[in-house]
Amino acid sequence: MKKYIHLTLAILVTFPLNAKVEILDRVAIIVGDGVVLESQINSMLKSIEQRFAEQGAALPPAESMLEQVRERLIIEELQLQMAIRGGVRVGDGELNQAFEEIAKNNEMTLEAFIESLESEGASYEELRDQVRKEMIIQRVQRGKVGRQVNITEQELDGFLATEGSVKELSPELFVRQILVEDKIKAEKVLSDLESGEDFQVLAKERSTSANAASGGEMGWRNLADLPSLFADALKGKKKGYVSPPLESGSGFFVLQLEDKRGSLVRFEEQWNARHILMMPTKLRDETFTKSELEAVRDRAMAGEDFALLAKEFSEDPGSASRGGDLEWLSLGKTAPAFEKMMTTSPLQEISPVFESEFGFHFLQVLGQRTEDLTEEVIKDRAYGIIFARKYDEELENSLRTMRAEAFVEFKELD
Numbered sequence: 001m002k003k004y005i006h007l008t009l010a011i012l013v014t015f016p017l018n019a020k021v022e023i024l025d026r027v028a029i030i031v032g033d034g035v036v037l038e039s040q041i042n043s044m045l046k047s048i049e050q051r052f053a054e055q056g057a058a059l060p061p062a063e064s065m066l067e068q069v070r071e072r073l074i075i076e077e078l079q080l081q082m083a084i085r086g087g088v089r090v091g092d093g094e095l096n097q098a099f100e101e102i103a104k105n106n107e108m109t110l111e112a113f114i115e116s117l118e119s120e121g122a123s124y125e126e127l128r129d130q131v132r133k134e135m136i137i138q139r140v141q142r143g144k145v146g147r148q149v150n151i152t153e154q155e156l157d158g159f160l161a162t163e164g165s166v167k168e169l170s171p172e173l174f175v176r177q178i179l180v181e182d183k184i185k186a187e188k189v190l191s192d193l194e195s196g197e198d199f200q201v202l203a204k205e206r207s208t209s210a211n212a213a214s215g216g217e218m219g220w221r222n223l224a225d226l227p228s229l230f231a232d233a234l235k236g237k238k239k240g241y242v243s244p245p246l247e248s249g250s251g252f253f254v255l256q257l258e259d260k261r262g263s264l265v266r267f268e269e270q271w272n273a274r275h276i277l278m279m280p281t282k283l284r285d286e287t288f289t290k291s292e293l294e295a296v297r298d299r300a301m302a303g304e305d306f307a308l309l310a311k312e313f314s315e316d317p318g319s320a321s322r323g324g325d326l327e328w329l330s331l332g333k334t335a336p337a338f339e340k341m342m343t344t345s346p347l348q349e350i351s352p353v354f355e356s357e358f359g360f361h362f363l364q365v366l367g368q369r370t371e372d373l374t375e376e377v378i379k380d381r382a383y384g385i386i387f388a389r390k391y392d393e394e395l396e397n398s399l400r401t402m403r404a405e406a407f408v409e410f411k412e413l414d
Contacts, residue, residue, distance in 0.1 A: 083136045145394045156386065190244070199258075264378050273326050275316070310324030337357070338356045
């Protein structure tokens with residue numbers, strides 16, 4: 001049992017799962033307004049001994065292990081006291097969800113998890129108490145430390161510029177190139193591309209590079225593996241990007257970022273829509289509201305300016321002043337009925353009047369695109385990495401200060 005059940009709360013459960021804890025009521029340490037019991041110390045020591053035995057490793061010196069256990073329990077008690085003062089709690093519903101997740105991660109139902117746990121002689125109720133305590137401590141730590149962590153844009157940009165982060169976070173890019181002798185020819189290439197010419201065709205016809213026959217294909221490359229001239233030009237760019245002429249010792253390059261791949265690559269379908277909304281009220285029932293909006297739609301269908309109609313009639317406070325424009329929307333960002341109408345409406349056509357949870361609408365889809373969100377995902381990941389580092393440092397400093405300022409008295413136990 002204990003070899004395959006994993007508690008996935010980023011916590012360390014500190015009592016043995018295969019033995020009942022013998023409760024001893026002797027106070028071992030006075031900590032501020034609370035105490036650490038001898039039974040808590042013994043329980044944690046037994047748990048540590050079991051883990052070392054399972055791993056086949058030699059135990060640390062007894063005195064060293066005892067000192068570490070005492071300090072850990074002191075810090076734990078101080079944080080629990082802080083939670084009480086701050087009114088921090090974890091309700092049964094939240095705790096139940098945590099255990100459902102634990103059971104799921106062990107490919108069990110909650111009932112099967114409890115049966116397996118108790119078949120080893122462990123107590124489900126004791127485990128609930130311990131997990132609740134660890135969740136409360138995590139909440140205290142996030143509240144106390146999280147708001148102290150500050151990350152500037154300059155710090156984020158500096159981290160993203162390091163060689164290690166480029167290698168770790170940057171996606172692989174599929175790049176094509178065209179090499180020509182001078183800037184005039186490079187600008188002609190750009191002009192032809194803007195006119196709709198195919199990059200591969202132009203590469204085959206005009207590039208002097210060795211890969212011209214393959215349409216200028218450079219294959220899949222990480223930014224760290226590209227020449228610095230190319231890496232600087234392509235860093236942070238979206239799929240489909242075409243560079244300006246890049247001067248080198250060989251001539252002038254024009255690059256195309258054709259595709260991306262990697263765990264942080266994300267593309268998202270988006271729709272640019274505008275709408276007019278009318279909401280039923282006590283003085284205007286649903287039937288009358290829908291009838292009024294149908295009349296407004298008829299005016300739009302007859303050629304009146306959609307934006308002006310939205311400014312006059314729409315009751316959506318967020319978009320009415322913009323002529324009903326909702327800008328670019330992703331899936332999951334609107335009410336289900338609105339999303340269904342938006343994603344099925346032909347471009348530029350005015351939809352029928354339909355009802356959502358907000359009222360009655362009609363809409364017009366102005367455009368559709370596949371947006372490259374990779375750089376936003378990379379920035380989020382980088383922010384998370386920096387935050388985690390700073391959080392750990394702040395937490396360590398905070399706990400040290402808390403321990404240094406606390407009243408702690410060790411009791412003599414035979």
